Amino acid sequence: MSNVLILVDHVGGVVPKAIGELATFGKRIGDVTAVICSSKSAELVPQLSAFPISKIIVCDGVEFEKYSVGATAQALSAILTKENPAAVLISSTARGKEIAGRLAVRCDSGLITDAIDIDSSCIATQSVFGGSTTVHSVVSHGTPIITLRSNSIEVDVGSSSPVVENFSATFDGIDKAVVSSVEPAVKGGRPELTEASIVISGGRGTDGNFAPVEAFADLLGAAVGASRAATDAGWYPHSHQVGQTGKTVSPQLYVACGISGAIQHRAGMQTSKTIVAINKDPDAPIFDVADFGIVGDLFAVLPQASEGLKKA
Amino acid sequence: MKIAVCVKQVPDSWAEKKMGSDGRLDRANVDAVLNDLDEYAVEEALKLVEANSPTGEAGEGSGHSITVISMGPERASEAVRKALSMGADDAIVISDESLAGSDALATSLVLAAAIKDGGFDLVICGTESTDARMSVVPAMLAERLGFAQLTFAGSVKLEGSSLVISRQTEFGIENMSAPLPAVVSVVEKINEPRYPSFKGIMAAKKKTIATKSLAEVGISAQKPWSEVKDAAARPQRGAGVKVSDEGDGGNKLVAFLQERRLA
Numbered sequence: 123m124s125n126v127l128i129l130v131d132h133v134g135g136v137v138p139k140a141i142g143e144l145a146t147f148g149k150r151i152g153d154v155t156a157v158i159c160s161s162k163s164a165e166l167v168p169q170l171s172a173f174p175i176s177k178i179i180v181c182d183g184v185e186f187e188k189y190s191v192g193a194t195a196q197a198l199s200a201i202l203t204k205e206n207p208a209a210v211l212i213s214s215t216a217r218g219k220e221i222a223g224r225l226a227v228r229c230d231s232g233l234i235t236d237a238i239d240i241d242s243s244c245i246a247t248q249s250v251f252g253g254s255t256t257v258h259s260v261v262s263h264g265t266p267i268i269t270l271r272s273n274s275i276e277v278d279v280g281s282s283s284p285v286v287e288n289f290s291a292t293f294d295g296i297d298k299a300v301v302s303s304v305e306p307a308v309k310g311g312r313p314e315l316t317e318a319s320i321v322i323s324g325g326r327g328t329d330g331n332f333a334p335v336e337a338f339a340d341l342l343g344a345a346v347g348a349s350r351a352a353t354d355a356g357w358y359p360h361s362h363q364v365g366q367t368g369k370t371v372s373p374q375l376y377v378a379c380g381i382s383g384a385i386q387h388r389a390g391m392q393t394s395k396t397i398v399a400i401n402k403d404p405d406a407p408i409f410d411v412a413d414f415g416i417v418g419d420l421f422a423v424l425p426q427a428s429e430g431l432k433k434a
Numbered sequence: 435m436k437i438a439v440c441v442k443q444v445p446d447s448w449a450e451k452k453m454g455s456d457g458r459l460d461r462a463n464v465d466a467v468l469n470d471l472d473e474y475a476v477e478e479a480l481k482l483v484e485a486n487s488p489t490g491e492a493g494e495g496s497g498h499s500i501t502v503i504s505m506g507p508e509r510a511s512e513a514v515r516k517a518l519s520m521g522a523d524d525a526i527v528i529s530d531e532s533l534a535g536s537d538a539l540a541t542s543l544v545l546a547a548a549i550k551d552g553g554f555d556l557v558i559c560g561t562e563s564t565d566a567r568m569s570v571v572p573a574m575l576a577e578r579l580g581f582a583q584l585t586f587a588g589s590v591k592l593e594g595s596s597l598v599i600s601r602q603t604e605f606g607i608e609n610m611s612a613p614l615p616a617v618v619s620v621v622e623k624i625n626e627p628r629y630p631s632f633k634g635i636m637a638a639k640k641k642t643i644a645t646k647s648l649a650e651v652g653i654s655a656q657k658p659w660s661e662v663k664d665a666a667a668r669p670q671r672g673a674g675v676k677v678s679d680e681g682d683g684g685n686k687l688v689a690f691l692q693e694r695r696l697a
Contacts, residue, residue, distance in 0.1 A: 133605045134605075190582070190583045190584070190610065190612075191573065191583065192576065192577065192583055195577070215603070215604055216561075216569060216585075216586055216602075216603050216604065217603060219568065219569050219570050219573075220569070220570060220572075220573035220583070220585060221573075222570065223538065223542075223568075223570030223571075223573040223574045223577070224573050224574065224576070224577040226538075226539060226570075226574070226659070227539065227542065227574050227577045227578055228577065230659075231659065232537075232539070232658075232659030232660035233537075233538065233539065233568075233570065233659070233660065234660055235568045235569075235570065236567070236568070245663065249668070250451075250453075250566075251450075251451035251452070251453075251459075251565075252451070253668060254450065254451065254452075254667060254668055255451075255452070255453050255665055255666070255667055255668060256665070256666055256667075256668050257453070257457075257662055257664070257665045258662070258663040258664050258665075259660055259661065259662050259663060260660065260661060260663055261659065261660045262658060262659065262660055262661050263657065263658070263659040263660070264659065296577070296580050297576060297577075297581075297582055297583050297612075298582040298612045298613060299582040299583050299584050299610050299611070299612035299616070300610065300611060300612065301608045301609070301610050302598075302609045302610065302611055303608075303609045304606060304607070304608050304609070305606050305607040305608075305609075306605065306606040307604075307605055307606040307607075314604055314605065315604070316604060320696070342697060353622075353623075359623075360588075360602075360621065360622055360623035361602060361604070361623075363622075366447050366470075366564050367447075367470050367471060367564065367622055368622075370567070374696065375691070375696045385447070385448060385450075386447050386448075389447075392671065393668075396694060396696060397671075398687065398690070398691075400683070400687075404676075404678075409673060409676055410671075410673050411671045411673075412673070412674055412676075413671075413674035413675070414674055414675050414676075414677075414687070414690045415673075415674065415675065415676040415677070416676075416677055416678075416679055416683045416686065416687060417676065417677070417678045417679065418678065418679025418683040419679065422679060422681075422683060422684070423679055423683035423684045423687060424684065425684065426682075426683065426684020426685060426687075427683075427684035427685070427687040427688050428684070429684070430684055430685055430687075430688035431688060431697060434688065434692065434697070
């Protein structure tokens with residue numbers, strides 16, 4: 123039976139749901155081996171028994187969090203040589219993609235990024251060009267290295283008792299970048315934008331006042347996004363920008379408030395399962411992709427909706 | 435610093451991107467522009483040189499140089515010309531028929547060869563291009579060149595012979611540093627790209643764009659590492675229900691969400 127490697131990452135010692143998704147996809151291909159390259163491995167191992175994982179490889183010997191992604195890529199490439207898996211699955215985060223890219227170079231293997239599905243023969247599905255085109259692709263040289271977008275599959279939750287192995291990793295210092303300090307994102311209780319199942323976004327129509335957007339988002343436990351107009355104007359951080367030069371999100375629900383819906387914004391959200399739009403302009407292009415559109419002022423609609431949610 | 439800024443010519447972001455029947459992005463039938471984030475990379479190169487130049491300006495007398503490097507068909511030189519108008523010194527375009535349809539592994543292999551060949555000690559890129567949006571080429575370049583990787587930078591500073599960046603991730607900021615040589619990739623928040631001045635546009639016409647074939651950078655054509663099996667246009671989303679807010683818009687929204695079990 124073939125095996126599949128998945129790379130475990132964490133946010134402040136917590137393993138995100140996206141890793142459960144990697145394990146769920148991996149199980150279609152073979153037995154799942156989870157690789158941990160982190161000084162927090164002791165905290166992470168117990169969390170992995172919630173996912174369908176057969177084996178955990180804990181790398182020690184390198185202070186992974188101190189170095190740039192080059193150290194993790196090097197350790198993972200040594201494990202790939204040893205385990206000879208049918209595929210390597212990694213989260214499609216900024217860090218995950220860079221590790222995957224370096225691994226692909228080291229192992230002379232093909233790389234497919236941002237897949238939304240993968241089948242038992244490693245044929246990946248990608249949604250490209252802002253979601254307008256669906257592609258099936260496959261790695262034809264080396265070990266398939268695939269990064270997967272979060273929110274793509276229901277996690278197969280169960281409990282497993284994975285075997286734990288240690289691996290002595292080395293780092294030859296190919297990458298001399300070091301981390302001197304870390305500033306975690308101010309949590310504020312909101313989910314991370316690309317992992318959230320609901321996103322409420324504000325655009326030019328907020329005129330700089332995101333309070334109604336945030337209040338509505340908080341009632342739904344949602345993440346807050348912003349259009350490029352809003353981030354360029356300095357109304358919301360660039361890290362929250364949704365669109366062609368920002369993040370791509372595909373949540374269960376996307377509510378666009380005061381966003382006209384130019385093609386560059388739509389490219390970042392039009393594969394969301396349900397789209398709602400609120401805009402004063404009845405001809406705003408956002409209405410072309412909205413399942414439910416309200417022609418109106420977000421400063422009237424959102425507070426009323428927030429009241430309605432509180433009563434429910 | 436001998437700086438290489440890697441840029442790519444991509445379909446205009448206003449254009450609808452389509453897949454050709456050969457499983458490749460149809461680049462011929464759309465307007466092409468310099469990739470958005472690459473403008474920010476060029477701007478950051480200019481700012482770094484200006485901050486470390488006795489004249490306060492880039493170009494001759496600054497003690498540094500900025501070369502724009504691009505892999506693409508002949509028309510890529512139009513995009514490169516824009517970077518030159520902003521103030522870069524010269525350019526290299528690597529062009530070869532066998533490079534059509536290249537993936538990130540091939541692109542990084544070719545760019546790395548050109549960078550090694552040119553003896554650059556600092557490479558600056560945008561984090562990703564708006565067509566493929568992989569965000570992996572800068573990391574692959576760092577791996578191939580053995581340069582320090584300082585990517586997703588929201589700020590860059592030269593301190594002595596080391597570069598210091600604030601790396602932006604979904605989960606927070608990592609402050610990182612490394613000695614040169616390094617590969618840096620920049621995110622949008624890092625700066626505001628300057629508009630080329632008339633003087634800059636005229637000067638760009640006289641700047642050198644050297645074209646090189648694969649053989650001239652010492653690489654032979656590679657077999658692809660992955661392939662597209664099929665591609666299909668996703669069915670268009672149908673427009674749904676549209677209502678007007680007549681003092682009840684918020685209530686209608688809540689009703690819709692509850693009906694769909696989203697709230």
